[in-house]
Amino acid sequence: MYFFEWMAWWGGTLDEKGKAKVFGKEFMEERLQDFKELLEEERPPLDQPVSDSPRSRGPVYAFNDAFLEMRCGSLEHYRGLLTPLALTLFLFGFGGAYGAIDLLLRGPNHNGFIDYLVGVIGVGGLTAGLWYCFFKFKFYIPIRWELFTHRRLLIRFNRKTRQVYLHRPKYAGGVTTMSWDKIVAAPEGVGMPLLLFWHPLDTGLPFATYTAVGKRAGTAQDLLDEWEFIRRYMEDGPESVPKPRVRSKIPWPWYSLEPQFEGLWPILRHGDWKLWLGKLLMSPAFLILGAGHWVSQLLCWEPRWPKIIREAGQPGKPIPKLTTAEDYDPETCRRLYLNADLWVPKDHDPDAPAKEEESGSQWLP
Template sequence: MYFFEWMLWWGNTLAEERKDEVFGKDFMDENQESLKAALEEEHPPLDRPVSDNPRSRGPVYAFNDTYLEMRCGSLEHYRGLITPLVLAAGLFAFGGVYMTLGMLVRGPGHNSILEYLFAIAVIGGLTAGLWYCFFKFKFYIPIRWELFTHRRLLIRFNRKTKQVYLHRPKYAGGVVTMPWDKIIPIHEGAGMRLVLAWMPHRTGQPFVTFAAVGKRAGTAQDLLDEWEFIRRYMEDGPESVPKPRVRSKIPWPWYSLEPQFEGLWPILRHGDWKLWLGKLLMSPAFLILGAGHWVSQLLCWEPRWPKIIREAGQPGKPIPKLTTAEDYDPETCRRLYLNADLWMPKDYDPDAPAEEEFGSQWLP
């Protein structure tokens, strides 16, 4: 499910007149204070180890001397919630159309003309009303989070170009190229994924980019090990880390059960019989969610990198350009700058010397 990625891009490109309506003045004031505090946080340099046990829990789709490719996405374990509802609603909607057409073709039959017309009016009205609400209230937006979209989100670390590439749908920001040396790892704790961030005060761009990499962690150490695996690969090469198991991109059904149990094994290993019993009772729900996840995968398509990214790092091939706000259409670019205060203090000057207080406005 790509709800978080869609929400982030939606906030980045929100119309100016709707910002106060959506976020509110109090939220924006508090957000400004937290952003100023975040500017003072220090992050360890990329050449400093954070773990003695680098390892990836996957899924890894490519691992070679040029690039490392992994799955990303923040709510993969919830993918499958919307799919059964959409299929049921679609069956009802198309069923109404089919019944209406069938009655028109067959004629009144054994019923009176009045009953025949009344039945057509009721079935046709319900069907038309459902489709009207579908488009009027934009019910199609949640469908795009897990149906008829990319089968998975991808992140590719290219050690030759020292760049990181994110493959997302256009409604979530599209494919972007970010610098490796501006990355900020966030490893909060158990139950979370490793989050990689590119903040405006480091990239010089008026938008933030997040990527939730791999699986949910059972312990905080899992996240440190995952980040150390990526860090060593990019800094020291593939020979500095244990070779991970490379997974096929074929949507096998058992792959869809994994997200439901990510991060649970360490908890279950140290839990008592009550915890095991609770999980056993919940297993039908996990199976239903896993089935929905698999159907979602089957109804989506495999993402494909642009040619310049596929060839990046090869001898004689161009290095992809880093993504900027100006790479988007003029209206999106304008909105990205207008919403920059969601991620940077309004009076922050990226060109000011470090010892100075906040200088001129971020927005031109």
């Protein structure tokens, strides 16, 4: 379920009118203050350990000397829930309108042929109008977050090229190549996956890139262990971390039950019988969510990396270029630059030294 990724990309590619309406002056002033604090914040270097017990809770899809590939993306445990809700609301609208027409035609002045003609025209026009609204106002967007799209979002850490590749749908930023050396981890959100991001202050790009990696965490230590696993793999090699279990990409139904329980095991392990009883009573809801997740997986396709990324790091093969705003279509590129002040303060000194120039001030208005 790609709501978070879609929202992030949509917010960074708004036009001028939409930007002013959605964000507003007060919001921009608050972000400006946050960015000024971020400029002064110290971050641990990539060669500094954060945990003594590196481990990955997965799912891991590839693990070798060249690259580590994992699932990424947020709100995976809600996947398969939005589609039936959206379709139910839409069909409810259909049913209500058709019911109104049926009551109208059952009036006292009943005329078979005229009623039939009115019914055909009314039902046909109503159907066409509803489908027009469905596409005109993009009511299909929630369905596209979990149906007829990528079966999963992927992140690949390549040791040979020291790059990180993100595989996302086009409406969420598409396939992106980022530098490992510019990565920032935020292993602090209990109940959330590990958050990784690349901020314009570091990359010099007019947009931020971030993703959630792996499963939801039950404790803060889970996130630290996950990040340490990735960090040691990239810095010291695969022999420096415990070998993870590599999962098949076949959408087995039991895989769809896992997201409902991610992050719960530590709580259940230390909980009393009342907590266990509550979870047992909620098990039918978990089964329904798992079934919806599995159907969503079956109606999606497996993402495939571009050839240059599949071959990255092999002898004699080219190294993928890092993603820039110019890699997108002209209108998207223009909007990314337009919204650059969402990420970096406008009062950044354009004549700053080279070190500060990495913050991105060269492309600010």
